[in-house]
Amino acid sequence: MKELDKITNPFGDDKVIANCGLFGMMSTKGRRFSGQDAILAMANMHDRGNGLGGGFAAYGIYPEYADCYALHVMYESMTGKEQTEHFMRTTFDVVHNEEIPHRDPANSGVAPAPILWRYFVRVPKNVLKEISISRRGLDGGIKKESPRDGIRDDIDDIDDIGRIKEAIEDNREDIEDDYVVKQVMTINTGIADAYVFSSGKNMGVFKGVGYPEDIGNFFCLEEYNGYLWTAHGRFPTNTQAWWGGAHPFSLLDWTVVHNGEISSYGTNRAFLEMHGYYCCMHTDTEVIAYAVDLLARRHHLPMDIVAKVLAPPLWVSIDRMPEPERRLHTALRLTYPALLMNGPFTIIIARQGEMIGLRDRIQLRPLVAGIKDDMLYLSSEEAPIRVVCPDLDETWTVKGGEPIIGRLGGRVITGFEGFRGDSYEELPSTAVRGASGR
Amino acid sequence: MKSYLLPQFAVHRDDDRCIRCKVCVSQCSFGVHAYDDEDDEIRSNEGACVGCQRCATLCPTGALVIRRHPHEFRPNANWSEEMLLDVKRKAETGAVTITGMGNDKPHRVYWDHLLLNASQVTNPSIDPLREPMELRTFLGRKPDGLLFKDGRLITDIPPQVMIETPIIFSAMSYGAISYQAQLAFMQAAQELGTLCNTGEGGWPMDFRRFGRNVIVQCASGRFGVDPDYLNQAAIVEIKIGQGAKPGIGGHLPGEKVTAAVAATRMIPEGTDALSPAPQHDIYSIEDLSMLIYALKEATNYEKPISVKIAAVHNAAAIASGMVRAGADIIAIDGFRGGTGAAPRVIRDNVGIPIELALAAIDERLRREGIRNRASILVAGGFRNSADIIKAIALGADAVYIGTAALVAMGCTLCQQCNTGKCAWGITAQDPYIAKRLNPDIATRRLVNLVRAWTLEIKEMLGGMGINSIESLRGNRLHLRGIGLQEWELEVLGVKGAGQ
Ligand code: SF4
Ligand code: SF4
Numbered sequence: 049m050k051e052l053d054k055i056t057n058p059f060g061d062d063k064v065i066a067n068c069g070l071f072g073m074m075s076t077k078g079r080r081f082s083g084q085d086a087i088l089a090m091a092n093m094h095d096r097g098n099g100l101g102g103g104f105a106a107y108g109i110y111p112e113y114a115d116c117y118a119l120h121v122m123y124e125s126m127t128g129k130e131q132t133e134h135f136m137r138t139t140f141d142v143v144h145n146e147e148i149p150h151r152d153p154a155n156s157g158v159a160p161a162p163i164l165w166r167y168f169v170r171v172p173k174n175v176l177k178e179i180s181i182s183r184r185g186l187d188g189g190i191k192k193e194s195p196r197d198g199i200r201d202d203i204d205d206i207d208d209i210g211r212i213k214e215a216i217e218d219n220r221e222d223i224e225d226d227y228v229v230k231q232v233m234t235i236n237t238g239i240a241d242a243y244v245f246s247s248g249k250n251m252g253v254f255k256g257v258g259y260p261e262d263i264g265n266f267f268c269l270e271e272y273n274g275y276l277w278t279a280h281g282r283f284p285t286n287t288q289a290w291w292g293g294a295h296p297f298s299l300l301d302w303t304v305v306h307n308g309e310i311s312s313y314g315t316n317r318a319f320l321e322m323h324g325y326y327c328c329m330h331t332d333t334e335v336i337a338y339a340v341d342l343l344a345r346r347h348h349l350p351m352d353i354v355a356k357v358l359a360p361p362l363w364v365s366i367d368r369m370p371e372p373e374r375r376l377h378t379a380l381r382l383t384y385p386a387l388l389m390n391g392p393f394t395i396i397i398a399r400q401g402e403m404i405g406l407r408d409r410i411q412l413r414p415l416v417a418g419i420k421d422d423m424l425y426l427s428s429e430e431a432p433i434r435v436v437c438p439d440l441d442e443t444w445t446v447k448g449g450e451p452i453i454g455r456l457g458g459r460v461i462t463g464f465e466g467f468r469g470d471s472y473e474e475l476p477s478t479a480v481r482g483a484s485g486r
Numbered sequence: 487m488k489s490y491l492l493p494q495f496a497v498h499r500d501d502d503r504c505i506r507c508k509v510c511v512s513q514c515s516f517g518v519h520a521y522d523d524e525d526d527e528i529r530s531n532e533g534a535c536v537g538c539q540r541c542a543t544l545c546p547t548g549a550l551v552i553r554r555h556p557h558e559f560r561p562n563a564n565w566s567e568e569m570l571l572d573v574k575r576k577a578e579t580g581a582v583t584i585t586g587m588g589n590d591k592p593h594r595v596y597w598d599h600l601l602l603n604a605s606q607v608t609n610p611s612i613d614p615l616r617e618p619m620e621l622r623t624f625l626g627r628k629p630d631g632l633l634f635k636d637g638r639l640i641t642d643i644p645p646q647v648m649i650e651t652p653i654i655f656s657a658m659s660y661g662a663i664s665y666q667a668q669l670a671f672m673q674a675a676q677e678l679g680t681l682c683n684t685g686e687g688g689w690p691m692d693f694r695r696f697g698r699n700v701i702v703q704c705a706s707g708r709f710g711v712d713p714d715y716l717n718q719a720a721i722v723e724i725k726i727g728q729g730a731k732p733g734i735g736g737h738l739p740g741e742k743v744t745a746a747v748a749a750t751r752m753i754p755e756g757t758d759a760l761s762p763a764p765q766h767d768i769y770s771i772e773d774l775s776m777l778i779y780a781l782k783e784a785t786n787y788e789k790p791i792s793v794k795i796a797a798v799h800n801a802a803a804i805a806s807g808m809v810r811a812g813a814d815i816i817a818i819d820g821f822r823g824g825t826g827a828a829p830r831v832i833r834d835n836v837g838i839p840i841e842l843a844l845a846a847i848d849e850r851l852r853r854e855g856i857r858n859r860a861s862i863l864v865a866g867g868f869r870n871s872a873d874i875i876k877a878i879a880l881g882a883d884a885v886y887i888g889t890a891a892l893v894a895m896g897c898t899l900c901q902q903c904n905t906g907k908c909a910w911g912i913t914a915q916d917p918y919i920a921k922r923l924n925p926d927i928a929t930r931r932l933v934n935l936v937r938a939w940t941l942e943i944k945e946m947l948g949g950m951g952i953n954s955i956e957s958l959r960g961n962r963l964h965l966r967g968i969g970l971q972e973w974e975l976e977v978l979g980v981k982g983a984g985q
Contacts, residue, residue, distance in 0.1 A: 309608045311609055311950055312958075313961070314964060319960075322853075323855070346631075347631040350634065362620065364618060375639075379641070383858075385954075385957075390951070390952045390953060392609050392951075410612070410617060410953060
């Protein structure tokens, strides 16, 4: 098996340590715009990185292949490419493939680039039926069956075609997602010289070794139009320069950019491994991405609740909460203690239609938010926001443990709303900042 | 028969200092000191001295020094003095040698071969005097995940017991320890927001008011077990084994079964209290499951059920079975764990260190994907706060302390607990001796010890850049081994220092 962490973590450290500059911008109305502003903003934070990694994630950039998984792959050799393409032919319906357009690395100020290719793929219909997903129940008891286990049992029961079809339709997305995750992990850990660094629908990650503004320029990001961009400039403390080691880190359409060092890494990793996530990169960004995938996609927790798992309120605050809320936070902390991200961090997590900014609960890393009309900006510093948007409606320093969530549909949510689930209507006005029509 | 045993301790009395106050005479429960009226002199029968230091501690003029006896046999690496004496003792009595406390052999203490991490530059350490530092811990089965429906949490959370520090007082039964000592444990647990364990000897009625802070045991003798006993407690623990004497039952001689002990244990006064070696309704894992669910039924599924075993060779597999059998908490007692009385040969030769057992069990439960289904309590020789925090990093939820708590109350590890003569009044049943342990002072000492360790744990956590103990739990990356062999590092799941 290919040891990815040998590449990303050549010195065998517990985890790869990197501190960084972050930026994110989103039109909550879904207006698409080019990557130019994100590049400009990152250039303003040049000194937060050291030229050993920069990257961008962009959403809404592939409308013509919106229903395909867009796999961005980097190859160190032609053999790696051939083997991967052979593997893809047997596992996916490849709709289209091409080189990822880029400029000459030598003239762009970035490190020598690997072969960069992208594939737009679908999950073949016949594999859907054969998939048996192993998911863990959510009921907490060993005797009761969880609803999810029930579905898995349906699929195992191959006699009952009708029920299989129903089960597949109900869970189609989940099943496809799990399938894609599995294939991506297979390539990343099994095929030498190949690394899939982006695998979501209608989105893409562009990253490499160099300063972020140079990486953006190298990938011609000014030519893409997306409604949500996140970006990252990296300052690793060691590690050899490897294009795959840059941020954003991504799984399906989740992307994470992260500034910080998570001291709970060992606990987080052990828990995620128990849930079938193999942390092959040995970075704390990777554990955040997996944690979010587990909580939001597999356990279906609303995003603001996910934020409360990653950066929960202190017990002294929980003890003062009114009853239903106190119970909820207690349940979260005792069920997911191992997913508390301890130590300094700021993260910007994005997925289709959503951008979330979050700081650690004792505010050891910076995060500034800004709003202008339908635009939400998140950044390590205020200056880059001002560079791309000099006349902000509003800007503020985000509080530790309080997520800022931008959603398509013109809403920006600050703070915690999870107890009310997805009905965000009757909130006190202070807790909601409407990005439009206020 | 003339005894060939030489005295173990030498008693030196500085006659210039001795004021004939006779404190030593009244304090030595082993009858070493005697006052001779005629000569106005205190004489000492050294052969009876066990080295408990009670007399030396209380002598107002510091006239007494109790030392190892300087006699020497011809050196022999094979036949240590201890071996010689044990053979002689058996030759004189024809009996199993019984002793108290835990294994005192110089086996490797793995805690001393594990080093902790601290933050430098890339992440800040946290000052516990300025920032909150959370040690709150929940004991009990955790759900696999939470389900929400229409914005409401619909997952039932199994019963949990919350403790404010991951330090609990170990099982010590009334009968093995005195009434005063048990009262001190209950009061200290209440004040600290933690738990103490009644052991298997029942639970005196007037201690039931401490129920929220008490773990009761259901052991092979079933002493004192009735519905009220189970339902007044916070946690019910099924005791299968004990680190000091794995595979062995217990025997409280009839002389120690006073009226009060008899009432508490629900047995006739003056009869021997026998705990069979196995529980006679548990001959297999499914039997254990039945008892677990019987106790859950009896307590209306409102209490976590713990199962305690001694750390033995296949502890990981056994622990996994216990979790699958329905245990909400598994308690593992290592071979350094203390006891009121055990055959010395068992105490010193059976079982494995808690460090290795814990690492193996945590790893096994994770691999099987069931680590969240039970909390892990560990016991057996925790000597300081560093041992405790290392245990948490190896995967423990909380730690039972027994010996250390006794030491806080005065114990000097003289290993005479089985004799009932404990000069510190801790393991004595004789009311004259037992009353020298003042429960309120003992409570203060226990509270102080746990408070000090808790503060030290916070300091170490903060140094690692962690402000909540749950982020250290099972976080073996914060540990490094030193002076360990490859296989030991592998079992512990840690890298070597510098790696
Ligand atoms: S009180 Fe203890 S140390 Fe002193 S003589 Fe008696 S047994 Fe020895
Ligand atoms: S409890 Fe008493 S008898 Fe037992 S070792 Fe401690 S001091 Fe000695």
